[in-house]
Amino acid sequence: MRADTLVNDLKSAHHNLMKKLSKREFEQFKKECLRLQKEWGLLEWDLSFDFRELKNIYSKIYCNLDGMFATIILSSELENEEYKGRDILSIAKHEIIHLLLAKIFGIGTTRFCDEKSFDRAEEEVTRILEKIL
Secondary structure (H helix, E strand, O other): OOHHHHHHHHHHHHHHHEEEOOHHHHHHHHHHHHHHHHHOOOOOOEEEEEEEOOOOOOEEEEEEOOOOEEEEEEEOEEEHHHHOOOOHHHHHHHHHHHHHHHHHHHHHHOOOOOHHHHHHHHHHHHHHHHHHO
């Protein structure tokens, strides 16, 4: 077997393992994130979105507690095996859950965690969960 044939076969096999997401799916993802943000009362957050390839994950959120802004990235390519059973709406929900927990995570990872701040953040999450569960 020639080397170039082997390379093409490997590329083809890799392509068959990947699912490219459409711009329409990305728009659906954004719409669901924004819907959940509003429904769960997380309106103090300024959200932005990006659509690009991420390695080995569906999506990622970066939160800045000081500025109360977050960037949510949806991978433009997902491995078909990973994507099975997941839909765009559940991936959006997953990232908004991260947003919901961002304050608790942020407080918990600071060098000096003050109990009052932690209690306040936990109470916020509890009130939101009370409404949506």
